Amino acid sequence: MQPSPAPEATGSTGVIRPRWWPRFRSPLRSTAVTARLGRAVGICFGVCFVTGMLSHYQYHPWSWLPEPAHPVQAYRVTQGLHVATGVATIPLLLVKLWSVYPNLFRWPPIRSVKHGLERLSVFVLVSSALVQLTTGFLNTLNWYPWPWSFPSTHRYLGYVVIGSILLHIGLKLPDIKYGLQARLADADVLTEVPWNENPLAHSNAGDVPPPEMPAMDRRGLFVAVGSGIAAIVLTTVGQTVTPLSRVGLLATRQASKGPQGVPVNKTARSAHVLTLARADDWRLEVNGPTPFTLTIAELESMRSVTRHFPLSCVEGWSVGAEWRGIPVLDLVHRAGGAESSRVEVFSLQPNSPYNHSMLLGPQVGAALLATHLNGERLDLDHGYPVRLIAPNRPGVLNTKWLHRMEVT
Amino acid sequence: MRRYRIALGVAGGLLLTFGVFRLVTELDADDLFVLGVWLAAAVVIHDGVIAPMTVGAGVALTAVPPRARRYLQGALLVGALITVIAIPLIGREDTQPESKAILLRNYPANLSLLLGMTAAVALVLYALRVLREHRPADVRLDDESE
Numbered sequence: 001m002q003p004s005p006a007p008e009a010t011g012s013t014g015v016i017r018p019r020w021w022p023r024f025r026s027p028l029r030s031t032a033v034t035a036r037l038g039r040a041v042g043i044c045f046g047v048c049f050v051t052g053m054l055s056h057y058q059y060h061p062w063s064w065l066p067e068p069a070h071p072v073q074a075y076r077v078t079q080g081l082h083v084a085t086g087v088a089t090i091p092l093l094l095v096k097l098w099s100v101y102p103n104l105f106r107w108p109p110i111r112s113v114k115h116g117l118e119r120l121s122v123f124v125l126v127s128s129a130l131v132q133l134t135t136g137f138l139n140t141l142n143w144y145p146w147p148w149s150f151p152s153t154h155r156y157l158g159y160v161v162i163g164s165i166l167l168h169i170g171l172k173l174p175d176i177k178y179g180l181q182a183r184l185a186d187a188d189v190l191t192e193v194p195w196n197e198n199p200l201a202h203s204n205a206g207d208v209p210p211p212e213m214p215a216m217d218r219r220g221l222f223v224a225v226g227s228g229i230a231a232i233v234l235t236t237v238g239q240t241v242t243p244l245s246r247v248g249l250l251a252t253r254q255a256s257k258g259p260q261g262v263p264v265n266k267t268a269r270s271a272h273v274l275t276l277a278r279a280d281d282w283r284l285e286v287n288g289p290t291p292f293t294l295t296i297a298e299l300e301s302m303r304s305v306t307r308h309f310p311l312s313c314v315e316g317w318s319v320g321a322e323w324r325g326i327p328v329l330d331l332v333h334r335a336g337g338a339e340s341s342r343v344e345v346f347s348l349q350p351n352s353p354y355n356h357s358m359l360l361g362p363q364v365g366a367a368l369l370a371t372h373l374n375g376e377r378l379d380l381d382h383g384y385p386v387r388l389i390a391p392n393r394p395g396v397l398n399t400k401w402l403h404r405m406e407v408t
Numbered sequence: 409m410r411r412y413r414i415a416l417g418v419a420g421g422l423l424l425t426f427g428v429f430r431l432v433t434e435l436d437a438d439d440l441f442v443l444g445v446w447l448a449a450a451v452v453i454h455d456g457v458i459a460p461m462t463v464g465a466g467v468a469l470t471a472v473p474p475r476a477r478r479y480l481q482g483a484l485l486v487g488a489l490i491t492v493i494a495i496p497l498i499g500r501e502d503t504q505p506e507s508k509a510i511l512l513r514n515y516p517a518n519l520s521l522l523l524g525m526t527a528a529v530a531l532v533l534y535a536l537r538v539l540r541e542h543r544p545a546d547v548r549l550d551d552e553s554e
Contacts, residue, residue: 026466091489094458101459123451124424130450131443137493141500142510146446148439156434159427166420170413177409215469215477224482228489231522236493249518250494254509263509270505381507 017107024102024191027211028221031195032187035179036222037096038172042165044089045129049162051082055314056155058394063342066361072391076312079394080240083140083316087236088229090133095225097126105192118171125164132157140252140315142265178203184218186210239317253317259379262311262321265396268380271349273401277384284369284386288407289336296385300371302326307368313395323389325370332364337407339365345388346404357397363390369402462488476534483530487523494519 058075061067068074103122110116132154139150169176179187188201189211195201202208216224238248245251253263268274276282284294294302304324312318332341343364347355359367367390371378378384383400390398435443465484469477497515504510 024463087493091492094454094489094492097454098459098462101455101463104455104459126454127447127451130454131446134450135446138496141496142504142508143496143500147442148435152434153431153439153443156427156430159423159430161427163420163422163424163427166416167424168420170416170420173409173413173416214474215472216481217478220478220482221485224485225489227482228486231486231490231526232493235518235522249513249522250490250497250515251513252497252510254512256509257506257512258509259507264507267505267507379507 021107022102022105022192024105027189027213028216028218029099029102029190030182030184030187030211030218031175031179031190032182032184033179033218033221034096034099034190035176036184037092037099037225038176039180041089041092041096042169044085044092045161045165047085048082048089049158051078051085052155052158054078055082055394056151058397059151061360063360067363067392069362069366069391072308073310073312074392075394076240076310076318079312079314080237080316080318083136084233084237084240086133086136086316087140088233090137091225091229091232093129093133099190102190102192106194107192121164121167121171124160125168128157128160128164132161140317142315184222240312242319252315255317255319258319259381260321260373260376262319262373262382263313263317264381265313265315266349266352266354266400268384268401271347271352271401273348274380276348276403277380277401282385282403284402285404286331286335286407287405288332288341291335299326299369299386303330304371305368307389307391309368309389309391311389311395311398312393318395322374323368323370324372324375325368325386325389328359328367328369328388328390329365331369331405332407335405335407342408343367344406344408345369345399345402346406347399348401348403354396355399357388357399359388359390363393366391369405475537479530479534479537482533483526486526490522490526491519494522 055075055078058067071077110119135146135150135157136154138145139154144150182188186202186209188195188198188203191198195203199205200208202210232250234244235247235249236251238245239251239253239255242255245254245256248254255261255263258264268277282296284299286292286294304326306322306324308320308322310318310320328343329339332338332343337343341364343359345357345359349355367388369386370383370389371386373379373382378387383402386402387400388398388402431443432440466481469481469484472480494515497511497513498519501511501515
């Protein structure tokens with residue numbers, strides 16, 4: 001590489017940089033590269049924000065706007081997209097940050113109050129985006145090396161990230177406009193000297209030949225980054241796109257290795273229900289205008305139906321499964337309720353925020369109390385003797401090891 | 409453009425403020441402190457360790473002749489991106505109950521396979537380029553056809 005004749009930049013303040021101050025020479029870096037990478041990062045975070053909020057709504061719906069039961073796969077798709085996009089954004093963000101790394105070495109570091117505030121906003125953006133992606137990814141590995149509650153912190157940090165991104169776009173709009181309009185091959189090289197203070201910058205010096213890129217050029221950079229990200233997506237997304245599970249070299253979940261072909265997140269042991277779920281005196285208590293109680297034998301002798309619903313985890317893995325069980329609506333009717341009733345189910349699992357869940361609106365008519373999974377009696381880890389399963393619903397809200405149902 | 413910039417700035421500022429407000433009010437002081445450490449550490453580790461390493465690698469690579477260098481750069485870039493995702497998987501292998509069906513794969517072997525494939529693709533592309541440049545016959549043919 002030709003050592004580019006680094007201009008003796010003085011900066012608008014006229015202060016000369018110290019000799020030891022870093023100088024960046026790679027001709028690969030350019031606002032044209034950054035703007036294109038930034039556009040991709042922005043789109044990815046937008047997708048993550050929207051799908052993340054949809055997921056949050058699944059957990060905290062308004063009673064007057066319940067989740068629909070169709071399409072059955074809706075949550076599987078939105079949450080699969082959330083996690084797959086988030087994972088792909090990790091390499092993308094790293095490359096985006098590489099492309100603007102020289103900006104960290106502006107001289108003088110802070111020129112004015114306005115410049116200082118702008119740098120602070122970049123710090124907030126970079127730190128929140130990195131932490132958001134890192135903690136989100138570790139969460140999919142069930143790894144929590146932090147003390148705070150993941151879901152709420154992830155959501156609030158999501159607002160910080162998306163807000164900083166919008167602010168950043170507003171601040172950088174002129175640069176973005178230049179970058180997206182400039183041709184990749186001959187746009188200005190991005191160094192620690194702002195382009196408008198660099199007399200040799202293409203856009204200042206007039207019609208100069210494009211920067212020489214003897215080895216990798218900018219197009220090659222995009223090919224490499226695209227290939228790397230494609231490889232990551234292809235080898236991780238098999239945890240939710242079942243046909244790709246064979247090439248899931250870096251996928252976290254393997255549905256086929258789970259009991260009855262479906263992974264679990266909470267085992268019967270970790271939920272402390274090993275004894276309770278297998279007790280002879282287990283009963284399902286159904287409360288409503290006309291309450292009643294069922295033994296296992298009574299429950300199993302009721303009319304059952306078969307449904308194909310996916311189990312879709314908030315952690316981004318999902319798997320299609322065949323469930324057999326009693327329509328919740330049958331029990332609701334017997335308890336004196338109707339399709340418009342609210343139904344709450346309760347687990348034997350003690351002390352967990354997810355040991356109960358609420359069915360509202362269309363999901364009441366679609367849900368089953370499942371006794372069978374993929375043709376076999378429900379495994380203990382899957383919620384034996386009976387669990388809830390409903391379409392378009394996060395896995396953890398399909399409460400397992402049920403013992404009580406309230407119809408109101 | 410000014411109008412868009414103001415709209416983006418205001419919308420972004422409000423969302424950002426809302427997020428910070430919720431974090432500050434909902435997390436207890438100890439958790440908030442640890443979160444602050446994470447946020448600062450993320451920038452320090454990225455700007456102080458990861459980014460300088462890539463710059464260093466880029467400088468070291470200038471010793472390689474340009475024709476080979478572009479394929480080496482490409483392979484290293486792809487390999488590095490894949491490795492970033494693979495490292496936490498390796499660190500977390502075999503830590504979870506069996507029925508979760510999580511992290512059961514041999515990630516070190518799979519990472520080696522992916523890196524090997526990356527190297528192989530880069531080598532093939534490089535070899536094709538070298539071959540192309542050493543076939544003057546084709547060049548002459550092309551010239552004649554024009």
